Every structure is written in structure tokens, then in C-alpha cells.
Amino acid sequence: MIYWLMKNVLIGPLVKAIFRPWVVGRDNVPATGGAIMASNHLSFADSIFLPLMIDRRMSFLAKSDYFTGKGIKGWATRMFMSGTGQLPIDRSGGKASEASLNTGLQVLGRGDLLGIYPEGTRSPDGKLYRGRTGIARMALEAKVPVVPVVMVDTDTAMPIGQRIPNVMRVGVVIGEPLDFSRFAGMENDRYILRSVTDEIMIALQRLGAQYYDDVYASSVKDRMPAPGSRRRGRRR
Known part of the structure; x- marks a missing residue:
């Protein structure tokens, strides 16, 4: 219910009116059944715009930090993340990775769409990575x-580290x-897994014409240097 309200009443109409996002290839989204929406990742805003442009319910696996904040800000963040279809996962590796896999499989098992960023993190410079x-x-x-998905110009609309997006x-x-x-x-053959993953990344590169770096x-x-490290270096 919260998801429907956020997408169709509260957040969705407002975001669409302000940013006027466009979409190409909407018919490529399966009408029914589970599917993985594999997207490049340029900005935090990707997880907001992509679900809004798809008619079906869609969930993303988001780091659990977004759901553990305290106070009014923490509550607001949890409500927003839950309302936009984000599911909390632990990214620390090991057993946590297995739990993340199971969470994703549950979403797909009930016939919903699952959004995944194959790169594992946002691109630091607009390139497409391994x-x-x-x-x-x-x-x-x-x-x-x-289903390969390419987000366009979201890194310009909301660069990494910027809290208020550019209209x-x-x-x-x-x-x-x-x-x-x-x-x-x-699914337990690591060579097959690498081959499948590479095929997905090739599809993304061809779809969006991003420069691909195989790292x-x-x-x-x-x-990358820590923020402010160059500035400190100049003072020496």
C-alpha cells in the first residue's frame, strides 16, 4: 500500500512533473512473471526514476544503512526507501551475500521485478565497469x-555527494x-557465471554506448584520493 501511494500519489506524479523523464523500450519489460532489470548505476536517483517509468511493481536491493537511521530523519529515510520499493541488505560479504541472494530470489519467486546494478556500486566517473x-x-x-536498462543523465541531475538534484x-x-x-x-559453475555476467555488461554497453573499463x-x-587530499597537499 505504501509503495502504491508513493509511486502513484505522493512521489511519482511530483517527480514526473518536475523532471519530465523519458523512456524508450518500455514494451521490452515482461508483462508478467519475475525478471531482473539490470541497470548501469550513475546516481542515487537511478533507484527512483527507473521504478517510476515501469508500470509493474519493482524492488531494489539497497544497503541496510538506509534503514537504520535514528530520529525523524531516520524514520523519513526508512519510509521513503520502503515506499519506493527498496529492500534492506547487508553488503559485508560472506553469509550476508548469501542472505542478499535469498532476498532477491524471494522477489523473483513471487513473480515481481528485481532491479540490480551489476557493477555493485555507482560509477565514479560515468564509465561502465565490470x-x-x-x-x-x-x-x-x-x-x-x-532486461538490460541504461539510465541517461542521472549523474548530471544528481551527482555523487549532492543531496538536492538539479532540475x-x-x-x-x-x-x-x-x-x-x-x-x-x-549456477554453481564460476566460468558460466562470468560468461553470463559479461554478456549482460556487453548488452548494457551496446545499449548506452558508455565507455567500458574491464575492472x-x-x-x-x-x-581515488580522499576528498580534500589534493587541497591539503598544496599547503605543504
């Missing part, structure tokens, strides 16, 4: 198609579903 194989394992275990048009391009049924029963986005972020 995909994590969790998406492949989930697709094979759930036996669902993967401008953003877009969503939805490609044709990818069928991986030929790999049924092979993990997280490793690129780790090599």
Missing part, C-alpha cells in the same frame, strides 16, 4: 530473463530481455 557475478547466479537460480530531463532506455535458459542447472568500479574508487 559486473559482479551475483546477478548471473540469481538469474540462473530463479530461471528468469535479464533537468533524465532518460531510461530498456533493451530486449536476455534469455539464459541454455545454462540451466549451471571493478569499487577498485577504481579505492584508488
Whole structure:
């Protein structure tokens, strides 16, 4: 009920009126049944705009930090995240990763759409980076198609670190579903998982024409200087 109100009454109409988002390929979204919406990840706003442009209910796996805040701000954040279809997951790895997989499988098992960012984190510079194989394992275990999605200009509308978005048009391009049924029963083969993941990333690159760098986005972020480090270096 909260999700419906947020999407169709409270948040949805307001966001659409202000940003006038456009969408191409909406008909490529399966009308029924579970499916993974595999998107590039440029901005926090991706998780807001994409569900708004799809007629069906859609959920994203979001880091649990968004659901643990205290006070009025924490409550408001929890309500917003829940109302926009976000599901809390622990990204610390190990057993937490397995729990995240199971959460995603539950969404797909009940026939809903699940949004996943194969890169695992937001792109730090607008490039498309190597995909994590969790998406492949989930697709094979759930036996669902993967729909490639490209977000356009959301990084300009809401850059990393910016809390108030810039008012401008953003877009969503939805490609044709990818069928991986030929790999049924092979979800534990790491070579197959890498092959499936790479096929998804190739589809995303072709759909959005982003520059592709075959390294993990997280490793690129780790090599970046901490905010303010260059400025401190100039004082020496």
C-alpha cells in the first residue's frame, strides 16, 4: 500500500512533473512473471526514476544503512526507501551475500521485478565497469530473463555527494530481455557465471554506448584520493 501511494500519489506524479523523464523500450519489460532489470548505476536517483517509468511493481536491493537511521530523519529515510520499493541488505560479504541472494530470489519467486546494478556500486566517473557475478547466479537460480536498462543523465541531475538534484530531463532506455535458459542447472559453475555476467555488461554497453573499463568500479574508487587530499597537499 505504501509503495502504491508513493509511486502513484505522493512521489511519482511530483517527480514526473518536475523532471519530465523519458523512456524508450518500455514494451521490452515482461508483462508478467519475475525478471531482473539490470541497470548501469550513475546516481542515487537511478533507484527512483527507473521504478517510476515501469508500470509493474519493482524492488531494489539497497544497503541496510538506509534503514537504520535514528530520529525523524531516520524514520523519513526508512519510509521513503520502503515506499519506493527498496529492500534492506547487508553488503559485508560472506553469509550476508548469501542472505542478499535469498532476498532477491524471494522477489523473483513471487513473480515481481528485481532491479540490480551489476557493477555493485555507482560509477565514479560515468564509465561502465565490470559486473559482479551475483546477478548471473540469481538469474540462473530463479530461471528468469535479464532486461538490460541504461539510465541517461542521472549523474548530471544528481551527482555523487549532492543531496538536492538539479532540475533537468533524465532518460531510461530498456533493451530486449536476455534469455539464459541454455545454462540451466549451471549456477554453481564460476566460468558460466562470468560468461553470463559479461554478456549482460556487453548488452548494457551496446545499449548506452558508455565507455567500458574491464575492472571493478569499487577498485577504481579505492584508488581515488580522499576528498580534500589534493587541497591539503598544496599547503605543504
